[in-house]
Amino acid sequence: MIATLARRASPVLSLTAQGVAPAPLQRQATPSAASEQVEDGACACGGGCPRCAGASSLVAKLADRGQFGEPAPDAGVTRPGAPLPYREATELAECIRIMGEANTAYCRQEVLGEKPTVPQRKLTVNVTKLDGSTRSTSVADASAIFRAAADFSIEPGKAETLNRTESEALIGSDLTLDEYSSVGTPTAEETALTARNRSVGTITVYLVKALSAGSHGEAFWPSGFPTVPASVVIKNGDSPFVAGKPLAHELGHVLLDDGSHPAEVTNLMSYSHTGVGLDASRMSKARSSAFVK
Amino acid sequence: MPGSDNDIDLQATWQSFLDALESADLEEMRRLVEESVAEWLATLSGGLEAATLRKLAAQWRMWRFRVVDGRALQPGQETVQALLGPEGKEHVLTFRRAASGWVIEHWQPGL
Numbered sequence: 001m002i003a004t005l006a007r008r009a010s011p012v013l014s015l016t017a018q019g020v021a022p023a024p025l026q027r028q029a030t031p032s033a034a035s036e037q038v039e040d041g042a043c044a045c046g047g048g049c050p051r052c053a054g055a056s057s058l059v060a061k062l063a064d065r066g067q068f069g070e071p072a073p074d075a076g077v078t079r080p081g082a083p084l085p086y087r088e089a090t091e092l093a094e095c096i097r098i099m100g101e102a103n104t105a106y107c108r109q110e111v112l113g114e115k116p117t118v119p120q121r122k123l124t125v126n127v128t129k130l131d132g133s134t135r136s137t138s139v140a141d142a143s144a145i146f147r148a149a150a151d152f153s154i155e156p157g158k159a160e161t162l163n164r165t166e167s168e169a170l171i172g173s174d175l176t177l178d179e180y181s182s183v184g185t186p187t188a189e190e191t192a193l194t195a196r197n198r199s200v201g202t203i204t205v206y207l208v209k210a211l212s213a214g215s216h217g218e219a220f221w222p223s224g225f226p227t228v229p230a231s232v233v234i235k236n237g238d239s240p241f242v243a244g245k246p247l248a249h250e251l252g253h254v255l256l257d258d259g260s261h262p263a264e265v266t267n268l269m270s271y272s273h274t275g276v277g278l279d280a281s282r283m284s285k286a287r288s289s290a291f292v293k
Numbered sequence: 294m295p296g297s298d299n300d301i302d303l304q305a306t307w308q309s310f311l312d313a314l315e316s317a318d319l320e321e322m323r324r325l326v327e328e329s330v331a332e333w334l335a336t337l338s339g340g341l342e343a344a345t346l347r348k349l350a351a352q353w354r355m356w357r358f359r360v361v362d363g364r365a366l367q368p369g370q371e372t373v374q375a376l377l378g379p380e381g382k383e384h385v386l387t388f389r390r391a392a393s394g395w396v397i398e399h400w401q402p403g404l
Contacts, residue, residue, distance in 0.1 A: 181355050182379050213352040214337045215382045216404040224381065246404050259381030271385050271401060 102149050102277040121152035123292045125205050127159045128197040131167035132175035132209030134236050141244025149278040150286045160197050179211040183224045194231040203230045203254050203291055210235050217246045219253035230254045241273045255289040306395040307358050314350035317343035326397040333400055378403050
């Protein structure tokens with residue numbers, strides 16, 4: 001994802017840089033850069049132009065360490081909590097405008113050279129792999145999506161791999177999960193499956209060969225399925241979706257306690273193959289889910 | 294708007310497709326879908342195995358099928374999307390108007 005974002009961002013950001021100064025985008029702790037530093041949020045032009053008005057607003061936001069994380073530890077120009085130089089503030093604002101607020105951490109890394117912050121919050125998931133599933137039990141791809149979109153990571157909890165006999169006892173000899181046809185009404189196979197590998201306050205991920213109606217995955221979110229513990233099911237393979245999206249998407253339904261799909265194709269919760277971002281409302285709700293600790 | 298002539302045509306195409314699966318009429322099924330959809334169905338059904346096709350048809354027949362947004366199709370409109378299934382994992386089907394009627398051009402599995 002990062003490589004994709006970088007390819008998208010670079011041309012536009014380069015143009016912006018050319019419009020401001022003939023310098024590359026990378027942070028440069030040089031005297032010339034320091035000479036452009038904005039003091040107390042003021043702009044080099046005195047603060048009157050529209051660009052500076054926006055930069056001042058951004059500087060105030062960036063000074064809020066609670067919202068944007070720790071300032072650059074290697075800052076030769078900017079000390080923690082201090083206003084950003086004009087050029088960096090402008091480029092960062094442009095990056096965030098283009099990439100969306102969900103990618104603020106990425107922009108800060110690219111523009112300011114900050115090291116990625118280690119997410120403070122974690123979602124622990126148990127994983128049960130049934131016979132016929134060819135998936136890795138790793139949740140790394142989905143974790144990367146949530147790190148970028150909502151600044152928390154996914155950690156594997158209790159993992160188990162079921163043999164053929166155990167798997168058939170749960171979902172039948174075809175190893176294909178009989179999937180629900182209406183919200184709130186799980187099938188017998190789903191009820192049996194989702195009783196496996198539980199821990200209090202934890203979502204369990206079930207990896208199966210296939211689902212009976214051809215769905216790529218499904219989620220049991222608390223308000224939609226009050227009789228089923230919080231669970232998601234994923235079939236083999238992520239294609240045609242980008243790596244990690246199916247699992248992150250299904251976990252999103254549980255974290256958001258919502259089965260809906262927004263129209264915005266960049267949104268993780270949309271049907272789109274590539275959307276992995278979260279809007280501010282969903283990001284906040286996901287982060288505040290009881291499952292994210 | 295549901296009930297319009299075009300919407301009725303689309304619903305009729307969908308029912309014909311389910312009938313073809315149910316009776317394992319592969320020739321009729323292929324007439325109603327693009328090649329890529331037929332390939333996906335083959336993957337899903339162990340190579341278009343008759344019993345599995347019947348199971349799929351039975352399940353999809355129980356599922357809600359509706360044109361996206363419920364908007365009326367416009368005269369001359371060449372493609373339209375429909376949603377199949379319950380909230381939380383609707384499949385997204387794209388229909389294309391062909392000389393012989395609507396065909397399923399693309400099928401995105403629900404998630």
